[in-house]
Amino acid sequence: MTKKKNTPKPVKVCAGPNCKNRKSKKIAALIEEAVQAAGAGDRLRVKKCACAGKCKHGPVVLFAARGLVFEGVKPKKTPEVLQKIIAALQD
Numbered sequence: 663m664t665k666k667k668n669t670p671k672p673v674k675v676c677a678g679p680n681c682k683n684r685k686s687k688k689i690a691a692l693i694e695e696a697v698q699a700a701g702a703g704d705r706l707r708v709k710k711c712a713c714a715g716k717c718k719h720g721p722v723v724l725f726a727a728r729g730l731v732f733e734g735v736k737p738k739k740t741p742e743v744l745q746k747i748i749a750a751l752q753d
């Protein structure tokens with residue numbers, strides 16, 4: 663029997679037009695940096711996604727593996743967002 667492979671879970675940053683206008687590209691880069699700094703690169707993978715349907719509340723970050731949605735994420739809030747995602751991974 664083979665052991666189930668642990669694949670990194672996606673942290674999705676909306677790259678739709680409204681979030682993009684609100685600097686979602688920078689948010690994605692900051693979260694990726696924070697993931698690497700936290701040594702969580704083997705557990706989390708930062709990805710872009712299409713419009714998440716919450717345009718008025720962007721930039722939006724989704725961690726579907728634990729049902730988390732972060733709205734209005736500002737660059738200075740990215741460490742806090744990542745902390746919550748990592749804490750949710752422990753559950």
Ligand code: FES
Pocket residue numbers: 676677678679680681682712713714715716717718720721722
């Ligand atoms: S563009 Fe990001 S939620 Fe629509």
